[in-house]
Amino acid sequence: MKTxxxxxxxxxxxxxxxxxxxxxxxxxxxxxxxxxxxxxGGSSDCFQVLGSSYAHxxxxxxxxxxxxxxxxxxxxxxxxxxxxxxxxxxxxxTVLAMFCMTLWLLFVQAFKLHxxxxxxxxxxxxxxxxxxLVVAAPAPQKN
Amino acid sequence: xxxSLPFIIVIAVGLSAIGSGTYLYRTKKGANPALQISKTQxxxxxxxxxxxxxxxxQITLEEFGDFQCPPCGKLSEPLxxxxxxxxxxxxxxxxxxPNHSHAKEAACAAEAAGRQGKFWxxxxxxxREQAVWSNSTDARSLFxxxxxxxxxxLNRFKTDSESPGVQQKVENDQGRGxxxxxxxxxxxxxxNEAVPPDQLDPAKLSTFVENAMQKTRPSS
Numbered sequence: 001m002k003t004x005x006x007x008x009x010x011x012x013x014x015x016x017x018x019x020x021x022x023x024x025x026x027x028x029x030x031x032x033x034x035x036x037x038x039x040x041g042g043s044s045d046c047f048q049v050l051g052s053s054y055a056h057x058x059x060x061x062x063x064x065x066x067x068x069x070x071x072x073x074x075x076x077x078x079x080x081x082x083x084x085x086x087x088x089x090x091x092x093x094t095v096l097a098m099f100c101m102t103l104w105l106l107f108v109q110a111f112k113l114h115x116x117x118x119x120x121x122x123x124x125x126x127x128x129x130x131x132x133l134v135v136a137a138p139a140p141q142k143n
Numbered sequence: 144x145x146x147s148l149p150f151i152i153v154i155a156v157g158l159s160a161i162g163s164g165t166y167l168y169r170t171k172k173g174a175n176p177a178l179q180i181s182k183t184q185x186x187x188x189x190x191x192x193x194x195x196x197x198x199x200x201q202i203t204l205e206e207f208g209d210f211q212c213p214p215c216g217k218l219s220e221p222l223x224x225x226x227x228x229x230x231x232x233x234x235x236x237x238x239x240x241p242n243h244s245h246a247k248e249a250a251c252a253a254e255a256a257g258r259q260g261k262f263w264x265x266x267x268x269x270x271r272e273q274a275v276w277s278n279s280t281d282a283r284s285l286f287x288x289x290x291x292x293x294x295x296x297l298n299r300f301k302t303d304s305e306s307p308g309v310q311q312k313v314e315n316d317q318g319r320g321x322x323x324x325x326x327x328x329x330x331x332x333x334x335n336e337a338v339p340p341d342q343l344d345p346a347k348l349s350t351f352v353e354n355a356m357q358k359t360r361p362s363s
Contacts, residue, residue, distance in 0.1 A: 019156065026164045034171040034341065048213060071160065075153045082149040 010137045011081035014091070014130055018077060021070035021126045028063035028119055032056070049117035054108050062105075066123065069098050073130060088137075095130045102127040191312070193262045196232040201359050202334060202352060205234040207320045209328040210250060210269045211243035211277050214343065218329055219270035221345035225352055235266060236316040238328050245282040248304075250313045252286035255303035259295045268293065334359070 028050070049055065055062055072094050079087035102124045109116050206222065208215040226233040237254070239246030249269050256265035268289050269276070276285040283304075290300040303309055320330070331338040331348075333355055342351045 022156070022160050026160050027167065030164055030167045030171060033168060051214070051217075067160070067164075071157060074156060078149045078152050082145070084149070 004138065006138050008081050010133055011077045011088075011091070014095075014133045015074050015077035015081060017126055017129050017133070018070045018074035021123060022067055022074060024119060024123055024126075025063050025067035025070055029061055029067055032061035032063060045115040046117045046119070048113050048115035049109055049120055052113055054105070054113070069094065069101075070126075073098070092134050095127070095134045098127045099131045191257070192234055193236075193257060193266070194232055194234040195263060196226055196230060198232060200230060200232040202229060202231040202356055203234065204231055204338075204352070205236065205332040205335075207236050207238035207316070207325045207328060207330040209238055209240045209243055209246045210253065210266075211246040211273065212240060212328045213273070215329045216270045216273040218343060218345060218348070219267065221348065223267070225349055228349075229352055229356060231352065235262075236320060237313045238317055238320045238325055238330070239313065240328060243277075245276060245279075247313060248282055248286065249276070250316075251304045251309050252290070252300075254309045254312050255300050255306075256290060256293060256295060258303050258309070259299065261293045261295060264293050265289065 032050070032055070057065075073091060076087040076091035076094060080091050105120060106124055109120060204222070204226070206215075206218075208219075210216075222233060225231070237250035239250045253262055253265045253269060256262055269286075272285070272289065276282045279285055286304070287297060287301065290297055329343060331343065333352065338348070338351060342348055
């Protein structure tokens with residue numbers, strides 16, 4: 001099996017999207033660790049979401065888990081772009097898990113917290129974009 | 144080379160993320176504890192300071208708050224409880240943030256109520272009803288309704304709310320905050336030293352105050 005040119009482009013695009021996600025999630029994790037989430041620049045929606053009990057599991061911020069997830073997606077997409085077959089499957093499953101988590105978090109924001117945080121919406125957009133790339137990615141070429 | 148390239152890229156990105164995260168953390172963590180009010184920046188002579196608790200209390204907590212800021216609202220009740228529990232002096236100063244459309248009006252309403260001796264009841268009411276007036280298109284009417292609930296002289300309240308003196312008082316508080324490095328709300332100072340943002344959680348703040356009391360308690 002060889003990775004076609006189109007596939008390389010798809011996975012490169014996915015890696016770039018994941019790179020943006022790593023940056024955003026890292027920033028949010030730092031905010032959480034420095035206690036700035038509690039202040040949140042005075043934004044009411046931001047505070048309601050990032051300061052809520054849904055924003056962390058114990059002492060671990062969800063954004064930290066998000067950073068790990070984005071890094072995994074980045075790694076798998078990079079390996080997939082270089083033709084590693086195993087990485088394609090891991091890439092798809094990780095994105096699928098992130099998609100499910102994103103749906104849950106959107107539900108929480110809409111129906112439980114009644115507030116949307118712009119960072120979370122941006123992250124949701126990135127995950128939807130990654131999901132779109134998974135769905136649209138061309139099938140591997142067979143020799 | 145091609146086989147090892149993805150490993151190099153992934154490791155490089157991982158290290159960059161950890162490195163930039165650590166750098167950002169140190170920058171942010173280092174920026175906040177530097178806040179400190181020097182003694183020369185104490186209350187100006189003749190200045191009206193809104194405070195509860197004994198003036199010679201062992202601990203003085205000075206809050207720079209914004210009535211429209213949700214974290215300030217969340218902290219309001221616990222702060223009152225902490226004040227009562229430790230019999231400390233609590234000072235409130237206005238620091239309305241520009242991104243909150245009704246914050247300055249609310250600060251003026253509290254100051255106007257203060258001119259009739261009801262600053263703290265209005266302070267508590269504004270925080271308690273924050274969600275209501277924050278989303279209202281006519282917050283001023285609600286503030287007048289609150290003034291009515293507190294049995295204030297409404298005509299005087301309306302006049303005072305818009306008076307240059309009250310506006311000036313709010314701006315003086317803001318100016319004082321800005322001069323000592325306050326950028327966001329709530330910012331708290333315990334005996335003139337900034338309370339780290341990660342201690343602003345109600346439960347942690349109580350412990351923080353208790354530790355401060357033990358440190359300042361004269362040894363017998």
